[in-house]
Amino acid sequence: MPSSIDELEGFMRRELIASFCTVDAENRPHVVPVFFTYVNGKVYAHTVRKSVKVRNLLKNPHVAISVYSGEFGEEAVIIRGRARIVAED
Numbered sequence: 001m002p003s004s005i006d007e008l009e010g011f012m013r014r015e016l017i018a019s020f021c022t023v024d025a026e027n028r029p030h031v032v033p034v035f036f037t038y039v040n041g042k043v044y045a046h047t048v049r050k051s052v053k054v055r056n057l058l059k060n061p062h063v064a065i066s067v068y069s070g071e072f073g074e075e076a077v078i079i080r081g082r083a084r085i086v087a088e089d
Helices: 005-014 052-059
Strands: 017-023 029-039 043-044 060-068 074-080
Touching: 005 029, 005 060, 005 074, 017 043, 017 052, 029 052
Parallel strands: none
Antiparallel strands: 017 029, 017 060, 029 043, 060 074
16 A cells, blocks of 8 residues: 555556446445546546446445555545546546
């Protein structure tokens, strides 16, 4: 796990794929791999507008994202919070 803010920032900018978890209408977790971008302390997950994760987010904004590297996930960052849909490219 990155041990400083600088290491965290570098790690997040280096990685490309994360596990993204939303919650469906029956409170069941839905976890999928996503490409993401990290900019100015924010994580942007790339998806299509009609995906299950977008439908879930419209009903419940609580998410978790896990970013890891190495064959056995030697480095990892887990973030929990609220997501919002960004309409701009």
